[in-house]
Amino acid sequence: MYMVRIAGVLDDWGSWPIDGAEERTGESWVYFSSQLVAREFAKAHGSKVERARWEVNLDYQREWTAKAVGRHWWIAPEWDQSAAPDGRIRLGMKMGLVFGAGDHDTTCGCLEMMERLDFSKKNIFDLGTGTGILSEAAIRLGAATAVACDLEWDAALMAHKRGVAAYQGPSFALPDAAFDVMLVNVPGYVHLDLSPEYGRLLKPGGDLLLSGYYEWQGERIEAALPQFRKIDQILRGDGWVASIFSHATATASSD
DSSP: EEEEEESSSOOOOTOOOOSSSEEEETTTEEEEEHHHHHHHHHHHOOOOEEEOOOOOOOOOGGHHHOOEETTEOOOOEHHHOOOTTTEEEEEEOOOSSOOSSSSSSHHHHHHHTTTOOOTTEEEEETTTTTSSSHHHHHHHOOOSEEEEEEHHHHHHHHHTTTOOOEEEETTTTTTTTEEEEEOOOOOHHHHHHHHHHHHHEEEEEEEEEEEEEGGGHHHHHHHHTTOOOEEEEEETTEEEEEEEEEEEEOOOOOO
């Protein structure tokens, strides 16, 4: 998480996709999950980007308990060494500031929707991997390979510790049409920025699983994906969406 300190207090943040703000003496601390957005905001306000400096209370994570998700998953905190119920696949919940531990509805929605996809011998790309839980799930479902990236170094490191081929950085250097399935659980506005990458990286006929956005954001996100057809969707919690899209299959030329 990143923050930008600005003088005074703003009553209207306009179109800036902030993730939170705190009023401090004579200034505001504005938080962003995207470093790129934070940089643009800082530039516009004559400030600089810093790592978030709040005092984070992670005590709630110590109260995590193991839970069933979907038909196949058993999500359990690291200190819970009990066996998963018969027929369920155990995935560990990782404590810390990295998103995607397994407690949020968007992550659980992705895991539930992954049960509806065929991962056998597929090449997977997990964009914005967080703790790497989705990549690990794909491997457990039979994926041939799972590559993951995240702009946060801590996230890439945590995913790597899960056995995922994860790196810190964007997706832009990866080759075209390299993957059969993409998993993208990021904030809604980020899907708008990255939508061209989805079409570039997926093979024709490939599957795209998106989450991290609310139902009311769906129409705009789907409009940014003209190469895709939505084939499935679920809602969880307070209206969080997890959707599966199919990449348009290439057609033969009429020439």
